[in-house]
Amino acid sequence: MSLHRLTRVVMGVPNVAETAAYYEEFGLDPLGNNSFGTRDGGEQLKIIHAPSRRLVELGVGADNDDDVAKVTSQMTRLGVPINHNGTELLATEPVSGFTARIHVAPRIAQEKTPATPYNGPGRIDRFGRAPGVVRDYVIKPRKLGHTVIGTVNLEATMRFFTEGIGFKVSDYISDKGAFMRCSVDHHNVLALAAPVNFLHHTSWQVDDIDDVGRGAKAMLENNPERHIWGLGRHHAGSNFFWYLKDP
Template sequence: MGHVGIQTTKLEESVFDATQLLGLRETERTSDAVYLAAANVHHELVYIESDVDGVDSFGFVARDGDALREIRRRVEQENLPIISEKPRGAGIEDGFSFVGPEGFVFEVYVGMQENQAAQLSFGPDRYGHFNFHPRDVTGMMKFLQRVLDFRLSDVIGDDFAYFMRCNPDHHGIALVKGQGTLHHHAWQAQSIVDLGKLGDRLNRLGRELIWGPVRHGAGHNIAAYFVETSGAVVELYTDLEQIYDDSRPPVIWGEDENWWNMWSSYRPTDFRNFGLAPVESPARMAVLR
């Protein structure tokens, strides 16, 4: 997993949320973008100043140069438009970007710079995963398998939700059938104590968690969520299941089973209403036509 890019109409407020609430550090600033990270890399989150709030891109790290070229070949076979033959932002040696299903931009790259900037007194260990809501959830799942080699960890219902992994983490991407939006980006914390401290920081500003802490069934992680300035949801989690057997068959859940919170059957009715659509562009609109 590489990074999430978000276009925001309120750049400084978005950076405040990332640094003062979540605990990321700013690693670079350009004329229209701010790069942030938790791990010792150049960026795991990018905010781009814009006149709209929306998803700019999802970033993925290829294993090596050969893998990067193989993914490039697969993208060509899928007849998906390439929008850049080189990295679109700072801090990356080599890569390319393309418009995938439903207009989401995918960036695949190698050679991200390291960054050893001073840590804040709090914050997550690293970026872990994102959750989005494609209209054609099964089609998106198959695309991620074909092009990026993601594997299934859990399946919920029939054509409803899939949890997929590209490393030992139970999921790097969670897909839930919806209206074509990013719901949340998620960050690994040290312990459940960090989730409580996030709630305290929100409370001091008159804001609040929208859900959690909860213990999920799919992935087993403990999680808490808040809404950032752009309209996307941010998850802080700990204790995520690790899967080291690539051949492990997916766990199958019924859509109506309580796979979302093992501690309670309560789920906020408006939880899935938050999120961001991809930012419109000529290449994206060509895919959707």
């Protein structure tokens, strides 16, 4: 089966206008009707109203109709409520009730970003100021990387993703969470055991660590209360991060 990426997240929030303004400032491209796109992935976020912050829909890209048919068969065996309209499958996750939309989508063809020259012990690859210091363009995320969800029934949510959709488990956080993937990335979904069902965060990929820092700095200049957790690197996926709070 050829699943290859997350295509879109539909996020439910109480304050749609404020949240939409945040993600436009964040660097996503406004497409109208509270939808936003990335440089390489097209439309990848839609914000709608909900009484509390939650994941409403998660899109997963497949290569062809046979892939969608296989997921349909797997969901049927699990007894998951589904709707197949001939071109895509809509399946309802049994714990929090979000919709997984499995559909045929093109693979993202990204232009290679040249490695940033960094100096090291006994090695001088760059001269002058560090490239990240002199960049002046606005950060534009390249694509949606992953989403993290809290679930009151981790086992059932994992079964939905692995036995239903066909995600693979990359890593575990003891019995408290599971990193799962549908692409070559370390993970596209992290499900965490939680006292309530909720959307924890989404991750958006940029070119390098300098753009992580520059993007966060720009978001914090006029609103330092957005800061949650500064620059770091995850042990499991080896990905750099900076956590910011949306409205």
